[in-house]
Amino acid sequence: MPEPSKSSLPQSIDETIALLEAHDYLAGRSLATVVYLALKLKRPLFLEGDAGVGKTEIAKVLATALGRDLIRLQCYEGLDVSSAVYEWNYPAQMLEIRLAEAEGVTDRARLEGDLFSEKHLIRRPVLQALSSSAGGAPVFLIDELDRTDEAFEAFLLEILSDFQVTIPELGTIKAAEPPIVIITTNRTREVHDALKRRCLYHWVDYPAADLELEIIRRKVPGCSERLSEEIVAYVQKLRRLDLFKNPGIAESIDWATALTELDRVALDPETISDTVGALLKYQDDIARIQGSEGRQALDAVKAELRAVG
Structure with missing residues (x-):
């Protein structure tokens, strides 16, 4: 069976198996089925299993095989919005304030508009995943979600529900096309059901x-x-x-x-x-x-x- 061309999604389970195998990822039919459905239905894929069984590799192989960007959010204890979503470039903002003072700028509204604009916005993985890409929606890997806390899980609900994020100074940024989301956990703790319900699920076991x-x-x-x-x-x-x-x-x-x-x-x-x-x-x-x-x-x-x- 011919391999699907780059950037096109597989049109069947067999094509999905062939796509992965062409990049040396040997998937059983049950795993290939849930990958195919996640791509077809544009649903996040929640992969659970012991460390080292190939969960992260699925995202890497899909990005390569489909010709998409891979954006990885490596989770850890204490992960917050500024590290995961966005933050402002404070040094550049301070420089702009100093220049405005030197030039005698007194229009406060104009200055605030300049300070909190796209040019000072640092896009972290979540915001990058929601941004448009020339090659199609990126593959967004949320790796080892179980290392974060429940507060960060709750924040992800907006992302996975509507593929959008709200930045107070700019408003709501919504993805033109939902990214291909792969979530992995090593099951060091249980992830909340509210998040799992938004995903297709598969347990990745050790291979035969x-x-x-x-x-x-x-x-x-x-x-x-x-x-x-x-x-x-x-x-x-x-x-x-x-x-x-x-x-x-x-x-x-x-x-x-x-x-x-x-x-x-x-x-x-x-x-x-x-x-x-x-x-x-x-x-x-x-x-x-x-x-x-x-x-x-x-x-x-x-x-x-x-x-x-």
């Missing part, structure tokens, strides 16, 4: 073994087939050990890349011990894998691959 193997093949083409199979089988087993932080697909790719750079062709206990920092990020998890549990998992992987190979 066959899909993860194909991702490794595409993302790390220098990785040998045997090593790729062992990496995927081993990582899949680790995710069943109830670690503090399971390795995501991003960590699988990092580990495969590291092992390829070290010219490894197969897994062994020493190799795992030396490179496990590319896969696991918490010392307690690393200690478990460097002990008997890690060795048992590796022995099981070797036995399973021998049985099928």
Whole structure:
């Protein structure tokens, strides 16, 4: 099936799958369906799942595939309107006041109009996402929304309901065309239902073994087939050990890349011990894998691959 041309939206679920796959994002049909519907219905897409499963990557791939600008709002605790939406260029405003004083300008209304005009407005991600773009509406990524507080969530309701924001000095700015909104959370806390209701929802899970193997093949083409199979089988087993932080697909790719750079062709206990920092990020998890549990998992992987190979 031919890939849709840049800047045109896919016209079916199959076209959506092809569009993502053409940019090395392998999506299951359920994920491709909700992406297609979000594009077709112009609804925000709310993606939830553990860190490292590819939620943010969806927004990046869509921006590239559709030829749209990617505008990213990285959320964090304490995020406020001035950082997310807009602020005024105070140094430039002060300079304008000083120049007006030097020139003897006394028209206060005119001065205020000059101070609070577009030329002194600093557009932050939200306002950028509502602005017109030559290539079409941008992809607006609101990343890790669960890191913010409920007050900021409430502020987003106006954005997601009407795709507009009110600036007291300028009035209401409304998007000529709604941006393609992708919201991600790692579920460190629950996001309010009022915001979720405005979105289409999808839980992004860890990929099945066959899909993860194909991702490794595409993302790390220098990785040998045997090593790729062992990496995927081993990582899949680790995710069943109830670690503090399971390795995501991003960590699988990092580990495969590291092992390829070290010219490894197969897994062994020493190799795992030396490179496990590319896969696991918490010392307690690393200690478990460097002990008997890690060795048992590796022995099981070797036995399973021998049985099928």
